[in-house]
Amino acid sequence: DQLLLTTEPLCSSPFAHLYLTPRVYHLPVFEKSFCEELMEEMEHFEQSSTPKGRPNTMNHYGILLNELGFDEGFITPLREQYLQPITSLLYPDCGGRCLDSHKAFVVKYDMNEDLDLSYHYDNAEVTLNVSLGKDFTEGNLYFGDMRQVSVSETECSEVEHRVTEGLLHRGQHMHGALPISSGQRWNLIIWMRASQERNKLCPMCNRKPSLEEGEGFADGFTNHSKEPLHTSCVLT
Ligand SMILES: O=C(O)CCC(=O)C(=O)O
Numbered sequence: 001d002q003l004l005l006t007t008e009p010l011c012s013s014p015f016a017h018l019y020l021t022p023r024v025y026h027l028p029v030f031e032k033s034f035c036e037e038l039m040e041e042m043e044h045f046e047q048s049s050t051p052k053g054r055p056n057t058m059n060h061y062g063i064l065l066n067e068l069g070f071d072e073g074f075i076t077p078l079r080e081q082y083l084q085p086i087t088s089l090l091y092p093d094c095g096g097r098c099l100d101s102h103k104a105f106v107v108k109y110d111m112n113e114d115l116d117l118s119y120h121y122d123n124a125e126v127t128l129n130v131s132l133g134k135d136f137t138e139g140n141l142y143f144g145d146m147r148q149v150s151v152s153e154t155e156c157s158e159v160e161h162r163v164t165e166g167l168l169h170r171g172q173h174m175h176g177a178l179p180i181s182s183g184q185r186w187n188l189i190i191w192m193r194a195s196q197e198r199n200k201l202c203p204m205c206n207r208k209p210s211l212e213e214g215e216g217f218a219d220g221f222t223n224h225s226k227e228p229l230h231t232s233c234v235l236t
């Protein structure tokens with residue numbers, strides 16, 4: 001009930017009011033107080049002695065939400081009940097109708113830690129990026145083109161991202177985060193996966209995936225030979 005569950009205006013309009021740059025949309029996700037509580041929880045976890053993995057290969061600071069047990073009661077319902085109705089309409093061509101797993105993490109930027117994030121694409125069909133706070137200056141996100149387009153032919157555009165809001169974009173839409181110039185910047189990232197899409201072509205190595213069993217949702221591939229099993233691509 002912390003979520004703002006109003007998808008109606010999205011369904012009855014061509015999303016014009018949500019549009020930022022080609023196929024990047026912003027939408028309300030959390031209340032401010034919830035963002036603050038979430039960051040506080042992340043700080044407690046950071047300070048604890050629990051062994052922790054890195055959120056991804058690019059960010060050095062942040063937290064994997066499955067390590068806090070946040071998938072079942074939080075991220076999965078958020079994906080299924082709030083996001084999927086929207087992604088079905090916005091990204092039917094990128095698996096937006098059949099998202100069936102995710103990797104969720106919080107990334108943190110600080111003056112003495114990571115300042116920015118270089119230009120990349122995500123291991124996701126569709127990504128949600130929510131700005132949680134705290135107080136920071138600069139550090140805007142920027143978007144270029146799809147990964148198939150060379151950088152020399154790409155013009156990037158910076159987008160505004162307000163605290164509590166989420167940005168939705170295609171995983172293969174190249175993007176990065178500019179350096180912050182003060183404060184701390186925390187974002188919740190949900191890399192949403194559609195096994196139907198990625199089983200055909202691994203979005204990271206661009207080949208037919210060669211699968212190995214993984215833990216939890218792993219990288220969101222599935223193997224239907226016996227029980228459906230979540231797997232990773234060993235070629236990536
Ligand atoms: O820091 C950000 O807002 C971007 C993070 C991001 O693009 C990612 O983790 O894939």
Ligand SMILES: [Fe+2]
Pocket residue numbers: 120121122127175
């Ligand atoms: Fe990303």
